[in-house]
Amino acid sequence: MDYFLYNDGALHAEDVALSQIATAVGTPFYVYSSASLLRHFKLLDDALQGMDHLICYAMKAASNQAILKLLGDAGAGMDVVSGGEYARARAAGIPAERIVFSGVGKTRSEMEMVMRGGIRQFNVESEPEMRLLSQLAVELEQIAPITIRINPDVDAKTHAKISTGKKEDKFGIPISRAREVYALAAGLPGLKIVGIDVHIGSQLTELEPFALAYEKVAKLAEILRADGHEIMRLDLGGGLGIPYEKNNGYPPSPADYGALIREKVGHLGCEIEIEPGRFITGNAGLLVSEVIYVKEGEDREFLIVDGAMNDLIRPAMYGAHHEIVPIVEPAAGADYQPYDVVGPVCESGDTFAKGRALPEMQAGDLIAFRSAGAYGAVMASEYNSRPLVPEVMVHGDQFAVIRARPSLEDIINRDIIPEWQ
Numbered sequence: 001m002d003y004f005l006y007n008d009g010a011l012h013a014e015d016v017a018l019s020q021i022a023t024a025v026g027t028p029f030y031v032y033s034s035a036s037l038l039r040h041f042k043l044l045d046d047a048l049q050g051m052d053h054l055i056c057y058a059m060k061a062a063s064n065q066a067i068l069k070l071l072g073d074a075g076a077g078m079d080v081v082s083g084g085e086y087a088r089a090r091a092a093g094i095p096a097e098r099i100v101f102s103g104v105g106k107t108r109s110e111m112e113m114v115m116r117g118g119i120r121q122f123n124v125e126s127e128p129e130m131r132l133l134s135q136l137a138v139e140l141e142q143i144a145p146i147t148i149r150i151n152p153d154v155d156a157k158t159h160a161k162i163s164t165g166k167k168e169d170k171f172g173i174p175i176s177r178a179r180e181v182y183a184l185a186a187g188l189p190g191l192k193i194v195g196i197d198v199h200i201g202s203q204l205t206e207l208e209p210f211a212l213a214y215e216k217v218a219k220l221a222e223i224l225r226a227d228g229h230e231i232m233r234l235d236l237g238g239g240l241g242i243p244y245e246k247n248n249g250y251p252p253s254p255a256d257y258g259a260l261i262r263e264k265v266g267h268l269g270c271e272i273e274i275e276p277g278r279f280i281t282g283n284a285g286l287l288v289s290e291v292i293y294v295k296e297g298e299d300r301e302f303l304i305v306d307g308a309m310n311d312l313i314r315p316a317m318y319g320a321h322h323e324i325v326p327i328v329e330p331a332a333g334a335d336y337q338p339y340d341v342v343g344p345v346c347e348s349g350d351t352f353a354k355g356r357a358l359p360e361m362q363a364g365d366l367i368a369f370r371s372a373g374a375y376g377a378v379m380a381s382e383y384n385s386r387p388l389v390p391e392v393m394v395h396g397d398q399f400a401v402i403r404a405r406p407s408l409e410d411i412i413n414r415d416i417i418p419e420w421q
C-alpha cells in the first residue's frame, strides 16, 4: 500500500493533487510521499522487533537530504557506498555510529574521510582493501571496526545486473576462504572484527535465497567464534523486492522476512543490521511527466512524453517494468488502447513501455510512472542537455521542492572553456 491514490478523479500524493505540483514545478518531476517512506521503514522495524537491530537504509536508492533526514529522524542508520554518500548522510544529521560503509572499491581518501568522521563499521570486501584500511588506521592511530562481506555463492534469482551473491560476482570474499581471511584480519593492526556481512542482490521476490544465505552465515558465525573471533553483529544486506507490476504476485512480506531472520540467525544473539534500499523508497515515489505528442506510427501509436531515459533509466538499463497511470482517473468502462510510451532522447532505448494499455491520451495530459522512488532520481543524468529532474516531497497537504530543477544557465556554466581557446 502507498499513498498515491485517486481522489475525486485526480491522482494525489497523500492530500496533494499531482496536477497542482505540476503547475508549480513543471514536468517532469519526481514526487515522494513521506508517509509512504515512513510506513515502509516501520514495516521492517516492526518485523525485527524483539531483536537488537538497526535498519541501515541503502541510500544509493534515493539519497536526497530530505529523505535521509526523514528516515534518520525515525531512527534509521545508513548504508553508504562512497565518500559522497557518507558526506550526504552526515550533512543530513545521521550520527556516525549509525553509518556502515559498503562497496568493493573504497579508495584511500574515502576511507580516510570516514575514519576521521567516525563510522559504525566498514564492510570490507577484499584482502587488499583490508590491508590498506589497516595501514590507514595505524597512521591515524585509530581502530577501524570491520565486518567482512562474504559471498555465499547463492543464486538470488533476480536480474543478472543486480545479483551480487554468486561466486562469479565481483562482491565479497568467497565463503570457502572466510576463515583464512578472518584470521588475516585478526592479525592486522588497527582493525577490530565486529561481525559478518552479506548482501546477495536486489529485487528478490522469494525468501529462499535469503534462507540459504543466512543459514550459511549462521554456520560461519559459529565456526568463526570457535576460531576465537568476536562475532557480535550480522549485517544481512538489503534486497527485499517490491511489487512493480499489478496482478503479478507479491514479493515476501516484511513480516515473513523478519521471521526468517529470527529463525535463521536469532539464536546467535547478534545485533542484526539490514540494508534495505528499494523496499523503503521504491513505491514511495513517482515520476510525473506530460504528454508532448501523440504520434501515429505505421502500426502503432507513440505517446511521446517529456520524461526520458536520462530521468528514469531503469527500463532502458534493466528492461524494468513501471506501471504508467494517467493523472486524471479513467472513467469506469473507458476504452483502453495500446501505446508505445517513449521519451524525446535520440536513442531507441529511450522507450518506457511498448504496447501499454492506456485510456485515450492527448497532448498536455499528465501521466505518472509508479514505483520510481528507488534507483530513479539518483541515476538521472543531463544527457541531451536535459536539466536534472527535480524532486518534490509531500507531507499531508503540504509539498516542498527538495531539489530544484537547474536552469540552463546553471548547466552551461559548469563547463569551462580553457583560456587558450
Ligand SMILES: *Cc1c(COP(=O)(O)O)cnc(C)c1O
Residues within 6 Å of the ligand: 058, 060, 061, 079, 081, 102, 103, 199, 201, 202, 203, 237, 238, 239, 240, 275, 276, 277, 278, 279, 374
Ligand atoms: C544496493 C545495496 C543494498 C540495497 O539493495 P536494495 O535492493 O535496494 O534493498 C544494500 N546493501 C548493499 C551492499 C548494496 O550494494
